[in-house]
Amino acid sequence: MNRIDETFQKKKKLLSIYFSAGHPELEDTFPILCALQDSGVDMVEIGLPFSDPLADGPTIQKSSTRALLNGMTTEKLFDQLQNIRDSIHIPLVLMGYFNPIMQFGIKRFCEKCLSIGIDGLIIPDLPVDIYHQKYKPLFDQYNLYNMFLITPQTPEERIRYIDSLSSGFIYMVSSASVTGVQNTFGNTQEDYFKRIAQMKLNTPQVVGFGISNAETYRAATRFSSGAIIGSAFIQFIEKKGVSAIPDFIKSIR
Amino acid sequence: MNRIDETFQKKKKLLSIYFSAGHPELEDTFPILCALQDSGVDMVEIGLPFSDPLADGPTIQKSSTRALLNGMTTEKLFDQLQNIRDSIHIPLVLMGYFNPIMQFGIKRFCEKCLSIGIDGLIIPDLPVDIYHQKYKPLFDQYNLYNMFLITPQTPEERIRYIDSLSSGFIYMVSSASVTGVQNTFGNTQEDYFKRIAQMKLNTPQVVGFGISNAETYRAATRFSSGAIIGSAFIQFIEKKGVSAIPDFIKSIR
Amino acid sequence: MKYQVDEKGFYGDFGGAYIPEMLYPNVEELRQNYIQISESESFQKEFKSLLSDYVGRPTPLYFAERLSKKYNTKIYLKREDLCHTGAHKVNNTIGQILMAQRLGKNRIIAETGAGQHGVATATVCALMGIECIIYMGTLDIQRQAPNVARMKMLGAKVRAAESGSKTLKDATNEAIRDWINNPVDTHYIIGSVVGPHPYPDMVARFQSVISAETQAQLLKKENRDYPDHIIACVGGGSNAAGLYYHFLENPRVNIIAVEAAGKGIDSGKSAATSALGKEGIIHGSKTLLMQTPDGQITEPYSISAGLDYPGVGPMHAHLFRSQRAEFISIPDKEAMDWGLTLSQMEGIIPAIETAHAFAVLDVRKFSREEVIVFNCSGRGDKDLETYIDHFKL
Amino acid sequence: MKYQVDEKGFYGDFGGAYIPEMLYPNVEELRQNYIQISESESFQKEFKSLLSDYVGRPTPLYFAERLSKKYNTKIYLKREDLCHTGAHKVNNTIGQILMAQRLGKNRIIAETGAGQHGVATATVCALMGIECIIYMGTLDIQRQAPNVARMKMLGAKVRAAESGSKTLKDATNEAIRDWINNPVDTHYIIGSVVGPHPYPDMVARFQSVISAETQAQLLKKENRDYPDHIIACVGGGSNAAGLYYHFLENPRVNIIAVEAAGKGIDSGKSAATSALGKEGIIHGSKTLLMQTPDGQITEPYSISAGLDYPGVGPMHAHLFRSQRAEFISIPDKEAMDWGLTLSQMEGIIPAIETAHAFAVLDVRKFSREEVIVFNCSGRGDKDLETYIDHFKL
Numbered sequence A, B: 001m002n003r004i005d006e007t008f009q010k011k012k013k014l015l016s017i018y019f020s021a022g023h024p025e026l027e028d029t030f031p032i033l034c035a036l037q038d039s040g041v042d043m044v045e046i047g048l049p050f051s052d053p054l055a056d057g058p059t060i061q062k063s064s065t066r067a068l069l070n071g072m073t074t075e076k077l078f079d080q081l082q083n084i085r086d087s088i089h090i091p092l093v094l095m096g097y098f099n100p101i102m103q104f105g106i107k108r109f110c111e112k113c114l115s116i117g118i119d120g121l122i123i124p125d126l127p128v129d130i131y132h133q134k135y136k137p138l139f140d141q142y143n144l145y146n147m148f149l150i151t152p153q154t155p156e157e158r159i160r161y162i163d164s165l166s167s168g169f170i171y172m173v174s175s176a177s178v179t180g181v182q183n184t185f186g187n188t189q190e191d192y193f194k195r196i197a198q199m200k201l202n203t204p205q206v207v208g209f210g211i212s213n214a215e216t217y218r219a220a221t222r223f224s225s226g227a228i229i230g231s232a233f234i235q236f237i238e239k240k241g242v243s244a245i246p247d248f249i250k251s252i253r
Numbered sequence C, D: 001m002k003y004q005v006d007e008k009g010f011y012g013d014f015g016g017a018y019i020p021e022m023l024y025p026n027v028e029e030l031r032q033n034y035i036q037i038s039e040s041e042s043f044q045k046e047f048k049s050l051l052s053d054y055v056g057r058p059t060p061l062y063f064a065e066r067l068s069k070k071y072n073t074k075i076y077l078k079r080e081d082l083c084h085t086g087a088h089k090v091n092n093t094i095g096q097i098l099m100a101q102r103l104g105k106n107r108i109i110a111e112t113g114a115g116q117h118g119v120a121t122a123t124v125c126a127l128m129g130i131e132c133i134i135y136m137g138t139l140d141i142q143r144q145a146p147n148v149a150r151m152k153m154l155g156a157k158v159r160a161a162e163s164g165s166k167t168l169k170d171a172t173n174e175a176i177r178d179w180i181n182n183p184v185d186t187h188y189i190i191g192s193v194v195g196p197h198p199y200p201d202m203v204a205r206f207q208s209v210i211s212a213e214t215q216a217q218l219l220k221k222e223n224r225d226y227p228d229h230i231i232a233c234v235g236g237g238s239n240a241a242g243l244y245y246h247f248l249e250n251p252r253v254n255i256i257a258v259e260a261a262g263k264g265i266d267s268g269k270s271a272a273t274s275a276l277g278k279e280g281i282i283h284g285s286k287t288l289l290m291q292t293p294d295g296q297i298t299e300p301y302s303i304s305a306g307l308d309y310p311g312v313g314p315m316h317a318h319l320f321r322s323q324r325a326e327f328i329s330i331p332d333k334e335a336m337d338w339g340l341t342l343s344q345m346e347g348i349i350p351a352i353e354t355a356h357a358f359a360v361l362d363v364r365k366f367s368r369e370e371v372i373v374f375n376c377s378g379r380g381d382k383d384l385e386t387y388i389d390h391f392k393l
């Protein structure tokens, strides 16, 4: 059974953390993963940095650029993760744009993920339709879950369609926006969370984009199965360093 | 009898000098005239300065501008010349562009000239045709000679027409050019001087433009009745001062 | 033909050829030939073909919807700004280069102030492979660097006029001096309806394509071949002459000429010749010009280098004197504001010269049914520096 | 229709809509409506009327006599440089603003590199009175000050893209981010045949007026409605797409695409995507792009800001892959020299982008009877600084 499914069965209000691999320092991937697992985080999205991350806000753009300057590459990340499953047991998701994956070779990429023990992928610019037509069999073959995004503008019919093709979880973008930090969620967002909850989808939903603190985490998980923190976490480790990670996680829940 | 005709009857190879009234200093008009007469100059063209002297080269442009800055005006020049005939007996010609004369009032201008004892006018931008149609009777009435220019490009027929309307002298422009200094005349110029001489015009011809020294004076007057020096004279008094005028004239003949 | 030139080269009292004898052969050659040449079939064919294939004519007659709504009238823009090189000036230089070729000239000179006429001249000289020398005041060379660069790109030599106030008037003097010095091989392409006869008439004829097209376009759009009002800015007056040409004798058409008031008519810094000028002679023609009581030509001022001329063409002097046209003068500030307004309401950044014309909308009332044609004489790219400075963009 | 887009949005292997889900509603709305809207009678009427009365179409097909003589062939220039705002870009922005209005959008965003597309977008927004935000790399804002000023004159807000290399690619990223953040009221006017389907096809359709006119004009001038060669520069590829459009399926027409070699294909400073690029995804479409082995998009280089794009549109990737078009790349120096040559031989100062296309004349031989059409995509005024610096004018 995929670790993601397992985790959703065991836990409510999952806390998941996104970070850009290779940031702040090239070799921080492993220490960050350990610190997150030790602090009780339920799942991690490891960001494969990209030169042109067009769905991301300034924080993740900057951390990606920094990671690339530090020398991060797809090869390098796989090297860093080679023996990760010796120490890390929580679900690991790779999140990256489609072009670097294409250049690596999609099949080869899937093989690598399988051999390392990656549980799933989030590829924001690989739309569900193209995935469906071209890549699903391959991903299935390597037992890789592919997670899709939905937004407040996604029509109900399309949400059902995405649900039908989803495995793992649905990444529920909190508002129509790129990634970034928000301090509170408003009524429209709550309405949206409720609306999706009422759809009773097959796939659990995890809220992402704009979650930054205990308050937004609580609001996001009131009607969903979990939340992902990205930009706020990245800003935190940039300021306080990797060693302070437990403090950040404690501040959330 | 007009002083100009008188002079041409008495003298061969006339030497005439042009200067811009009000230059180098506003009150230099009288001293310059005296010095010229005393040095044996046969005739003088007094330049009425104009802001836009489009038939003149850099030297006369500059002296005109300077004269205007010094405060020279048509009124002022007439004031300076009011009693000039008490001292100066050689022919005096006013040379100026048409616009300042128009603004002064053409009739009034003629009256002034008559009362002072000006013998003639050279108005480079009053073409012979317009003069003929509109202003000849007025000039005749005030006994003012109007002198016209011809150039190497003037067709023979037109030269004859100009000759027929001329009084005083014909101003023979040495080459197709604006005023300025030349050191020698070439073959084309000599051919042109000869060609005009052979036309046996009624009106004597005086060569102007480009005459600067004894050599060019001699070449110009070989086939004509006289020559006018402008730019070279102005450059000289600018450098050496009004008091040195006799030296300049001596250097010419 | 009351408002056209007569056989002697005069518009009423104005015009003629007050030129030094040195220019006589040149000007006379032109005078004797310009009509015959320009009306010849071969000339017309080449002229029309270049205007269409090279210049981009006909220029549109554009109905300005937002502006019309705001001023509750019908506003059309004759889009001379779309001409190759960015202004109406090229209509004239195309005509004159063809004229020069037929007169056997192999060297072209021209004066320029803002540089638009210089660029238009350099352009046609490049097109024909003819040597080109442009006179431009030292001060203007500094102020209009991009146009200087354009002329050089086009292979023209730009010569600095150092005399006088070092601007357009002095550049014109220098060009005339050059012509005097080169009477045989050189044609002088004057840039507006100024200078000695036949220039004002010749330039007006070349520019008259503007009103000819306007007639045909109005017929299509408004079902009649004339507007109620025609409005143009006047520097020397060539774009205005072009727009007015075929409407001069039609009394139903009201003519408005817009001059640059500069910092205000009474400020001593103005170019409103009709208000401030007196009859006189400038650059070979009798017209209205700004001058001292003593007859010295005064330096005009306008924020737009193309309106910064101390006279107007003799046709315009006559239109003013005869009251055929209404003359309005617009200060710098209002013109600049209209540059911005036209940009933001119609997406057209006009030359500052052109912007002056539009300011009439704030000065005169028009009724809902009236049809107004503005001559959009040029585009504002050349004026960006001035706009940037003025509006702190 | 082998070379046109298929129903799924692909040109052969290239194209598609590789977009984040956040953009799905916008892109899908456009995809479902763009053909129906743009083919509707009311749209066509308004589009054609603006192209003619506002943009100044048809642009001439100009026979370049001196150039033809020198190269002993028949050279025509399609004069997109005469379009309002100075390049072909406005054909597309006119189409898209009408599209946006019909989709009920009241806010426009766009990216720009050299500023030409930004100006063209700001222009149509001013024309329609719609809010306009232009994204432009910080570096480009510094390099292209006059176009920044033009956009501001036109009332657009210019927002600096500070990320990445601070040029066009990053401005595009920022514009996409804005669109993600404003999915309901905003239309994104992409400036070339790039981006997710249906943009490449929509933009190509709007630009196809270029080849439609060329057909009609050739029929008049050459008695046949196609040329032997069509040549255009390719940045994203919109002016090329416009020139090629109606000739794509005509095998008698040889297609040449000209890319910027920059300082040389192997110099590491180039924008010759066809030579240096590999299949990948950029800005929502699968195409050829310049990238590291690791799939990071590399910063292209060309002296012309408009060719300085790391990809080409999917249509061009397909034309290259299928060998329907011949791709040639021209280095900075040759392009600059051609800017000067065209200026001095034909009196047309071209955009540096455009100048690249003409350099083909030194690389390929053409015969005397062959008819070549170059797309003269834009005028060089925006590039004067670069020309001045390069040639020390």
Ligand SMILES: Cc1ncc(COP(=O)(O)O)c(C=O)c1O
Pocket (backbone or CB within 6 Å): C087, C088, C114, C115, C116, C117, C191, C192, C193, C233, C234, C235, C236, C237, C238, C239, C240, C305, C306, C307, C351, C353, C354, C377, C378, C379
């Ligand atoms: C755009 C534009 N409009 C008007 C003028 C004024 O000239 P004219 O009065 O001859 O049309 C100029 C002169 O440079 C100009 O560039």
Ligand SMILES: Cc1ncc(COP(=O)(O)O)c(C=O)c1O
Pocket (backbone or CB within 6 Å): D087, D088, D114, D115, D116, D117, D191, D192, D193, D233, D234, D235, D236, D237, D238, D239, D240, D305, D306, D307, D351, D353, D354, D377, D378, D379
């Ligand atoms: C004049 C001109 N030509 C060509 C281009 C390149 O764009 P495209 O390849 O989309 O035509 C640009 C882009 O700014 C341009 O301004």
